[in-house]
Amino acid sequence: MSDDDSMLLNFSTNYDAPGDSFKQATKVTGGRWKDRRRMKMKLDGKLGSRKRRADAGGDQTMKSEKEDRSSKKTHRDNANGSAVQERPNAIKGQNTQGRMLPADSQFVSSLFTSNREITTAVNTNIHDESVAINPSNAPLKSDLFASLGVSDVLVSHLEQKMRIQKPTSIQKQAIPQIMANAGKNDFFIHAQTGSGKTLSYLLPIISTVLNMETHVDRSSGAFALIVAPTRELASQIYQVCSTLISCCHYLVPCLLIGGERKKSEKARLRKGCNFIIGTPGRILDHLQNTKVIKEQLSQSLRYIVLDEGDKLMELGFDETISNIINIVHDIPINSEKFPKLPHKLVHMLCSATLTDGVNKLRNVALKDYKLISNGTKKDSDAVTVAPDQLLQRITIVPPKLRLVTLAATLNNITKDFVASDPQSKTLRTIVFVSCSDSVEFHYDAFSGSDGHHKNLTGDSVRLLTKGNTMFPCFSGSEDPNMVIYKLHGSLSQQARTSTLQHFARDNETTKGKHLIMFCTDVASRGLDLPQVGSVIELDPPFAVEDHLHRVGRTARAGEKGESLLFLLPGEEEKYMDYIQPYHPMGWELLQFDKEILMPAFKDVNVNRNDKFIRKDDKPSKNKDGDDKEYEWDTNATTWHLNIERRVVGDSTLKNLAVKGFISHVRAYATHISQEKKFFNVKFLHLGHLAKSFGLRERPKAMGLQSSKDGNSEKPAKENSKNKMFRMARMAEKQIASEFNY
Numbered sequence: 001m002s003d004d005d006s007m008l009l010n011f012s013t014n015y016d017a018p019g020d021s022f023k024q025a026t027k028v029t030g031g032r033w034k035d036r037r038r039m040k041m042k043l044d045g046k047l048g049s050r051k052r053r054a055d056a057g058g059d060q061t062m063k064s065e066k067e068d069r070s071s072k073k074t075h076r077d078n079a080n081g082s083a084v085q086e087r088p089n090a091i092k093g094q095n096t097q098g099r100m101l102p103a104d105s106q107f108v109s110s111l112f113t114s115n116r117e118i119t120t121a122v123n124t125n126i127h128d129e130s131v132a133i134n135p136s137n138a139p140l141k142s143d144l145f146a147s148l149g150v151s152d153v154l155v156s157h158l159e160q161k162m163r164i165q166k167p168t169s170i171q172k173q174a175i176p177q178i179m180a181n182a183g184k185n186d187f188f189i190h191a192q193t194g195s196g197k198t199l200s201y202l203l204p205i206i207s208t209v210l211n212m213e214t215h216v217d218r219s220s221g222a223f224a225l226i227v228a229p230t231r232e233l234a235s236q237i238y239q240v241c242s243t244l245i246s247c248c249h250y251l252v253p254c255l256l257i258g259g260e261r262k263k264s265e266k267a268r269l270r271k272g273c274n275f276i277i278g279t280p281g282r283i284l285d286h287l288q289n290t291k292v293i294k295e296q297l298s299q300s301l302r303y304i305v306l307d308e309g310d311k312l313m314e315l316g317f318d319e320t321i322s323n324i325i326n327i328v329h330d331i332p333i334n335s336e337k338f339p340k341l342p343h344k345l346v347h348m349l350c351s352a353t354l355t356d357g358v359n360k361l362r363n364v365a366l367k368d369y370k371l372i373s374n375g376t377k378k379d380s381d382a383v384t385v386a387p388d389q390l391l392q393r394i395t396i397v398p399p400k401l402r403l404v405t406l407a408a409t410l411n412n413i414t415k416d417f418v419a420s421d422p423q424s425k426t427l428r429t430i431v432f433v434s435c436s437d438s439v440e441f442h443y444d445a446f447s448g449s450d451g452h453h454k455n456l457t458g459d460s461v462r463l464l465t466k467g468n469t470m471f472p473c474f475s476g477s478e479d480p481n482m483v484i485y486k487l488h489g490s491l492s493q494q495a496r497t498s499t500l501q502h503f504a505r506d507n508e509t510t511k512g513k514h515l516i517m518f519c520t521d522v523a524s525r526g527l528d529l530p531q532v533g534s535v536i537e538l539d540p541p542f543a544v545e546d547h548l549h550r551v552g553r554t555a556r557a558g559e560k561g562e563s564l565l566f567l568l569p570g571e572e573e574k575y576m577d578y579i580q581p582y583h584p585m586g587w588e589l590l591q592f593d594k595e596i597l598m599p600a601f602k603d604v605n606v607n608r609n610d611k612f613i614r615k616d617d618k619p620s621k622n623k624d625g626d627d628k629e630y631e632w633d634t635n636a637t638t639w640h641l642n643i644e645r646r647v648v649g650d651s652t653l654k655n656l657a658v659k660g661f662i663s664h665v666r667a668y669a670t671h672i673s674q675e676k677k678f679f680n681v682k683f684l685h686l687g688h689l690a691k692s693f694g695l696r697e698r699p700k701a702m703g704l705q706s707s708k709d710g711n712s713e714k715p716a717k718e719n720s721k722n723k724m725f726r727m728a729r730m731a732e733k734q735i736a737s738e739f740n741y
């Protein structure tokens with residue numbers, strides 16, 4: 001058990017009612033006694049201004065953190081660079097440095113000071129713009145589906161209705177091999193994200209059924225059982241399958257996923273179907289409890305496909321998959337009815353990455369599989385690289401500045417999009433964060449501002465409306481052209497489905513708009529959403545494979561795409577060396593201040609924006625007056641103060657911020673052990689990180705106490721076995737609630 005676990009065990013989430021923190025702010029705890037005394041004196045107004053000046057620029061809450069790693073300043077101090085002290089209901093937000101503070105004051109640490117130094121000065125994996133790039137997952141130029149053995153009716157349907165003319169490289173390899181296989185081999189289809197793996201198994205299966213030249217209809221039974229880890233992915237495969245076989249009206253697919261009514265699924269199974277697609281739990285449930293499904297499979301089943309099979313195993317579905325496979329293996333195959341189908345069950349696994357899950361599958365289903373692969377990393381036959389045409393970007397951002405840098409990133413993408421006169425186009429951006437609570441916070445922070453929004457689908461899709469000034473590029477006088485979405489596993493199935501459908505749709509509501517979806521990894525695997533221009537990894541992935549899947553939501557099927565990974569200064573910077581082999585085309589290393597914040601916040605005027613503002617209050621002025629060079633960071637600071645004021649004044653948002661922060665830290669502790677050297681909760685500066693959730697201090701209710709903290713009461717000793725089981729149960733619960741199968 002790692003050290004972070006002992007920290008985690010001390011978490012308490014019994015967060016008090018929002019609004020309590022003002023009282024708490026006057027209580028000085030933690031840190032060295034000297035610091036506490038100085039702080040107490042300050043709050044009592046007993047400390048002279050000379051002393052106060054000496055302290056200004058440091059994060060007061062930070063002092064309670066044992067490690068103050070931030071002795072070196074990476075950014076210059078400016079007018080807003082000093083600690084700002086603000087009363088929660090204060091009228092003015094200006095720096096009150098040098099003035100006596102009332103007892104209910106909160107210390108607001110500045111954004112640009114006391115940040116940990118960024119040590120990476122040189123990009124060691126430069127993206128060379130001058131090199132001409134051929135999209136690595138695009139359709140091939142010369143090959144044809146017909147020459148691969150795909151049935152004629154499917155070929156013309158592909159060309160005319162689906163506008164798919166030429167196969168991709170993995171389709172060229174997989175289709176003939178699967179069709180020629182009479183049941184001798186199992187297959188592992190392993191190719192880059194967005195390279196068309198779904199068609200590479202659906203086309204040979206359907207073609208084999210059509211090429212039998214035997215009469216088939218829905219009563220003939222199911223030929224294939226396709227299992228996917230998320231409901232969204234299962235639904236997507238069902239859609240692709242339905243579109244593909246719409247040229248053969250007598251073939252019928254059936255979708256079995258959790259969250260849907262079992263009764264109607266049973267009714268569909270009773271009517272008969274030829275392709276069953278679903279999530280593992282629901283498929284097993286029907287196999288165990290719905291008699292008719294076994295009848296459906298008894299004569300016809302020849303293919304079991306585990307799409308994103310490694311993820312299925314990784315998520316702990318080993319037992320469910322084993323049970324499904326055991327039940328299916330017990331159904332005898334009758335080759336007489338369909339002699340042209342393989343004489344034994346063919347298992348297929350499909351993924352862009354190979355994790356330990358695949359090895360686990362070897363014992364269950366893939367005993368002797370043939371690897372069909374492309375786009376692999378050098379020196380390895382089983383690790384794919386990111387698509388060549390993907391423009392990867394990385395930025396190293398101090399924790400306090402993460403939220404404002406995210407806002408600036410989204411702002412810059414929107415600004416470019418609007419400048420391109422996108423009347424009939426829709427642009428999509430996906431922002432990945434580590435947990436559902438963090439999605440909820442970011443969704444509300446970016447979409448709930450001052451009432452200028454409209455709910456479009458339940459409460460998970462919001463259109464920003466005229467007057468909204470959330471992003472610096474919004475003047476307030478024009479429509480913002482932005483729709484914000486949230487997606488995570490703790491939403492109802494209905495909300496998940498409608499949100500995703502809305503996000504994927506091109507219609508009057510989405511035309512000319514920038515659609516931004518905050519989500520967890522529930523959207524990282526397999527989802528094929530149109531025109532996703534950018535993927536932002538605000539929180540780094542839990543494993544490098546997740547990184548490849550996340551960035552793979554863009555740059556699909558030969559299209560262009562960009563992704564941006566946020567890292568923290570310090571140990572996380574070394575993560576770049578670790579992922580370098582997966583990015584043979586290099587990346588751009590962006591300076592978060594000059595290349596993200598400055599373009600967003602210069603030449604704009606970000607005003608104070610909260611309901612406590614007095615009519616005669618003037619926007620805070622930079623001490624450097626009209627010096628443009630300095631204005632952008634004043635604006636960035638004002639933007640952040642606006643968010644902080646909203647968090648202070650809006651109990652709902654405050655609740656979301658505290659929960660988001662706590663869950664974020666917990667999630668951080670679940671990075672896989674090989675990657676803990678980059679992502680260890682011990683390295684986090686919690687006071688600074690709290691700022692990225694709009695909080696002015698680390699929530700006290702969190703009860704986070706390191707076991708090394710002498711002040712803390714030690715929890716009762718627990719034997720290691722019980723601790724292990726408890727941690728395992730906790731992790732299992734987290735996964736279940738996240739993915740909600």
Ligand SMILES: Nc1ncnc2c1ncn2[C@@H]1O[C@H](COP(=O)(O)OP(=O)(O)OP(=O)(O)O)[C@@H](O)[C@H]1O
Pocket residue numbers: 139163164165166167168171191192193194195196197198199351352525526527528552553556557
């Ligand atoms: N031969 C083709 N020509 C043009 N487009 C194609 C072709 N094959 C598939 N596509 C399109 O490419 C996109 C990606 O396909 P698909 O979702 O199957 O990729 P994938 O390899 O499964 O990706 P992931 O690993 O992310 O799941 C889809 O929009 C699909 O319609």
